Amino acid sequence: MKKLFFFLLPLLVLSCKGVEQYRAGIEEVSGSWDTTTKAASDFSGMVASDMTNYTKALASMNPDEATMKKLKPEQVTAWTAAQKGATDALTAYAPLQKTIGDFMKTWTEKSADVNALKEGLAKGKLDGDVAAKITELKAMIATAGENMTAWKASYATVKNGVAAALTNLQQMLASYSTPAAAATVKSTTPMKKK
DSSP states (O other), X not given: OHHHHHHHHHHHHHHHXXXXXXXXXXXXXXXXXXXXXXXXXXXXXXXXXXXXXXXXXXXXXXXXXXXXXXXXHHHHHHHHHHHHHHHHHHHTHHHHHHHHHHHHHHHHHXXXXXXXXXXXXXXXXXXXXXXXHHHHHHHHHHHHHHHHHHHHHHHHHHHHXXXXXXXXXXXXXXXXXXXXXXXXXXXXXXXXXX
């Protein structure tokens, strides 16, 4: 029995030492992963919230029946074109949301790898090519950062386009409507900047 113990002791020491060599890399990946997950989730939520708020704002911007009856044909044409412009601007959110959603799906799947590394570190036993997995996850974190930069630029363009289209609609509605109706539209339209 003593011989078995003395035989297994070096193996135990070596296996623990093997896990420790990856500790810093795993902890770095884990921390960066959590930070990036929160940032990407928050951004995705902000984009979805804006789309919902702008959709509600667009739905609330309609002249009442009496006002519509008073409009000249060219005003009706201009109103219809402005509504289409706002709707078209709003649809630009969809590709951005899909891109973010597709990335987040892949990100969530890779979270299992991060969790496996953390659990393996805690248990003192790591399986597979740990160095390659850490390198892969670090590359994905870097890609997420690059994606966030690109998404934010796209988001700013889309949001500015929608805001401009809705402002145009709001101004047209105010010029067509009675003062009371225009005031109602202004108070129900979420046009605040984030």
